[in-house]
Amino acid sequence: MESVRRLGPDWFWVGGSDRRLARFENMFPLPDGVAYNAYLLIDEKTVLIDTVDAAVTRPFLENIEAALDGRPLDFLVVNHMEPDHCANIEALAARYPAMKIVGNRKTFSLMAQFYDFDVALREYEVKEGDRLPIGRRTLRFTFAPMVHWPEVMLTLEETEGVLFSADAFGAFGAFSGNLFSAPALYESRWLDEARRYYANIVGRYGGQVQRVLGKLAGADIRMICPAHGPIWRENLPYILEKYDRWSRYEPETAGVVLAYATMYGNTEAAVHRLAARLADRGVEDIRMFDVSKTHPSFIVAEVFRLSHLVLAAPTYNGGLYYAMDALLREMAALNVRKRGVAVVENGSWAPAAGKEMATLLAGMTEMELLAPPLTLKSAPKNGQREALDALADRVADGVLAARERL
Ligand code: FEO
DSSP states (O other): OOOOEEEETTEEEOOEEESSOSEETTTEEOTTOEEEOOEEEESSSEEEEOOOOGGGHHHHHHHHHHHHTTOOOOEEEOSOOSHHHHTTHHHHHHHOTTOEEEEOHHHHHHHHHHOOSOHHHHEEEOOTTOEEEOSSOEEEEEEOTTSSSTTOEEEEETTTTEEEOTTTTOOSBOOSSOOBOOHHHHHHHTHHHHHHHIIIIIGGGHHHHHHHHHHHTTSOOOEEEOSSSOBBOSOHHHHHHHHHHHHTTOOSEEEEEEEEOOSSSHHHHHHHHHHHHHHHTTOOOEEEEETTTSOHHHHHHHHHHEEEEEEEEEEETTEEOHHHHHHHHHHHHTTOBSOEEEEEEEOSSSOOHHHHHHHHHHTSBSOEEOSSOEEESSSOOGGGHHHHHHHHHHHHHHHHHHHHHO
16 A cells, blocks of 8 residues: 655655665564655656565555656656666666656666666766756766765755755654654654764765765755655755764763673673773773673764773683674774773683784774773782773773863
């Protein structure tokens, strides 16, 4: 059944929500599902902005048919060629034989790689800054390479100032009726999943996000319609500021992520001691994660949010415990930087985890190791309380200093 949502007298949301998909890109857990947004403008020309994932093809096609109300589809704008947004191009081409596809050179080259239909017959190629008048409205195209693939572009509807932003400003999470981000509810309903989405999907490309924010700085934008998550029509500076901060790899808040691996609870005991000391020193925002229990995407998102990080892990097979190794490599791939870090290693006969963690951290940019790795041998002993407290104090000093500037 169609689920079209009217966004104005002559335009509609025609996307879909999926609560059945377990993992986005088969990697990132989706406890609240995910939404794929597509938008249909009805003007002298009819224009669809993006398609959706194959999981919601049926409601999507029903939505378009209902919103077109008998008119043909003249243009499909493809802002992004990742299949969560482009999976229905062939289906649309079959249904709407006169439909032209608006994209750039890279869009069409990816399209020909993914699909078998005659892309060249449909191409309407645009270049940076090109405009497409569609009647009362005009669309302008801004290229956003690597936010999140090389062909990505953003489409600005200039009459009402609506930015169709592809992955940018998106969030994990399916809709529950409301398409708009009510400012009063955004932080409780969407912010954590928007941050997790940004950090894990776009996080590597902070420099490219900064360039796009610069390009958009002078534009008259009154609404942001992303390809995932809620639409922004109020308090746009809020999400723009978040994107500016995340893409500069600056923390939002002074606080500590304690990410630990533990085999029998001994390393964990040391981390509890650290956490208690941090709390006693007045550090309020502390998040402890067992890296074997919590998917790294949630930990990485908290690392983007908070100013400091403590890593604690056992030695395993002469190296670093695998789950901690994976977390650090993921952080490096996502260009995590600008954090104060402390390291605790454990090893019963030949501790090696600390050196490996320090080496992986050294490969990242602007990560400040606050002290040499602290070594535990099997279990923290009474004589090591002072060393753990001293390490916690170094971290607490850094957090309290960060609190002054954030
Ligand atoms: Fe939502 Fe990069 O795809």
